[in-house]
Amino acid sequence: MKETNKGYWWLPGDEDSKCNGELDTSSRYPVLSLNGVGSDNIARRVPPFVMHGLLLNGLKVTMLECHTNGGSQFLHTGMGELNIESSCVIVGDSHYDGGENVYSGVKLSLSLLSEWTHLTAIKIDHQEGKQIIHLEPIEAIKFNLSNGIKGELGFTIDEKFGTYGKESFSVSEDTYLEFSFESKKNITELEEFGRKIQTFLMFCTRKPIKIEKMTPIIEYKKRKIGNSERLVPIADTVYAYFIENDEKKIEYRNQLIWFEDIKDKFGESLERWLDLNESIRPALDLLFSVKRATHMYLENEFLVLCQALESLHRRTMGRKAFDEAKFDTMLVDMIATVPDEHKEWWNGKLKNLNSPTLRDRLQEMVGSFQEVWAGYKGVDVFAQRISATRNYYTHFGDKTKHVYSLEEMMLVVGKLEALIEMHVLKELGFSTKDIVDICNKNFMWKEVIER
Numbered sequence: 001m002k003e004t005n006k007g008y009w010w011l012p013g014d015e016d017s018k019c020n021g022e023l024d025t026s027s028r029y030p031v032l033s034l035n036g037v038g039s040d041n042i043a044r045r046v047p048p049f050v051m052h053g054l055l056l057n058g059l060k061v062t063m064l065e066c067h068t069n070g071g072s073q074f075l076h077t078g079m080g081e082l083n084i085e086s087s088c089v090i091v092g093d094s095h096y097d098g099g100e101n102v103y104s105g106v107k108l109s110l111s112l113l114s115e116w117t118h119l120t121a122i123k124i125d126h127q128e129g130k131q132i133i134h135l136e137p138i139e140a141i142k143f144n145l146s147n148g149i150k151g152e153l154g155f156t157i158d159e160k161f162g163t164y165g166k167e168s169f170s171v172s173e174d175t176y177l178e179f180s181f182e183s184k185k186n187i188t189e190l191e192e193f194g195r196k197i198q199t200f201l202m203f204c205t206r207k208p209i210k211i212e213k214m215t216p217i218i219e220y221k222k223r224k225i226g227n228s229e230r231l232v233p234i235a236d237t238v239y240a241y242f243i244e245n246d247e248k249k250i251e252y253r254n255q256l257i258w259f260e261d262i263k264d265k266f267g268e269s270l271e272r273w274l275d276l277n278e279s280i281r282p283a284l285d286l287l288f289s290v291k292r293a294t295h296m297y298l299e300n301e302f303l304v305l306c307q308a309l310e311s312l313h314r315r316t317m318g319r320k321a322f323d324e325a326k327f328d329t330m331l332v333d334m335i336a337t338v339p340d341e342h343k344e345w346w347n348g349k350l351k352n353l354n355s356p357t358l359r360d361r362l363q364e365m366v367g368s369f370q371e372v373w374a375g376y377k378g379v380d381v382f383a384q385r386i387s388a389t390r391n392y393y394t395h396f397g398d399k400t401k402h403v404y405s406l407e408e409m410m411l412v413v414g415k416l417e418a419l420i421e422m423h424v425l426k427e428l429g430f431s432t433k434d435i436v437d438i439c440n441k442n443f444m445w446k447e448v449i450e451r
Helices: 039-043 071-077 113-117 187-205 259-292 298-316 324-336 340-354 358-367 379-395 406-427 432-441 443-449
Strands: 004-010 019-024 031-035 049-055 060-069 082-085 088-091 101-110 122-127 130-135 141-144 150-158 172-185 211-216 219-225 228-234 237-240
Touching (some): 019 049, 031 039, 031 060, 039 082, 113 172, 113 187, 141 259, 172 187, 187 259, 298 358, 298 379, 324 340, 358 379, 358 406, 379 406, 432 443
Antiparallel strands (some): 004 019, 004 049, 031 082, 049 060, 060 082, 101 211, 101 219, 122 130, 141 150, 150 172, 211 237, 219 228
16 A cells, blocks of 8 residues: 555445545554545544545555544634544455454564564675675574464565665565464454564563554455355455554663574563463553653652552462461451441451552562572662652652652662563563573663662
């Protein structure tokens, strides 16, 4: 699909009110610019909504999760353009008539993937004082995941800017991930799968990653043929936009997982990440909300990371102050002494007493990485001050001497982020020695842990 496309556009079920417009997919989000009769009806639509379109080249288009930009001005003047932004544009039959579409594969293009893998087909030899440049195609890395999923880390070489063999030529390279599914997935399931791959790369690089393009490999649609329904193949392209941050280069010494360290077990590492997503998804979402944020107050970063740490501890360590059976007996005995009209209220208050405090969780999690945190003294004081600071910003009580100042909080946020990342690495199967090695290579970890 070209970056800019002209056609006719309308709301589902309102094709008679279609209007002229032009779709631009070259921006961070796809933008549809509308003008003409019918646009005012679209401007009044409450977001998010769906738009249908028919390009002049005959391709059908569906825009999901649409919202208007500048619609109020359009309504007042009735002139100019109405711009509509969307998080996902599907070119083809998918979603077009409301049918259920299923896909047996997907190809993902992600920002910074090529930089992270650092693989290139361009080879330079030095012969008799000259540099000889030649191309050696890279073999795709293939792997198998559970549930019948097969994956491939592949590479493309584009020589369209020159001719190989001449004294000068231009070559562009790209790296992609491609998956095939034994159990077919619909568009929502594909987006969720893509999000998990995206966050894996974000965790490895400690950088915001954007899914630049998501293309189903083999697509099917349920069609009624005679008295039965059959799956008929369709050709679709999906332009999915999941993250706002601009692409930034990877800082080599700020990564958590280097591709060369897991190249031979890439599929196994990805499998572990997909499994881990199922069990600690809330904690990961909180962690990535901080990493993705372009503007977030330091106090908010601190509170979100405290919440992520508690969630991660609860889902992976789950320690209780007392044995469950013993605590239940204690609770029954305590509630028995309370008047009947207050039993329900006290039961709600007391049943949470068996859960460890934030301070307890911090001490246990830091204790799991004594070899890494060996240079840092005063873990008890650290846990006490974290707890006091969290309580101050959550409940806005008196500011005690234990509450961190804003000048101190930058370092504290770095420590919390590092502690969460270490624990996730441990859940991914990294040994203590592996984590120590990462600490020695990662300048941010080393900086915050040893201070």
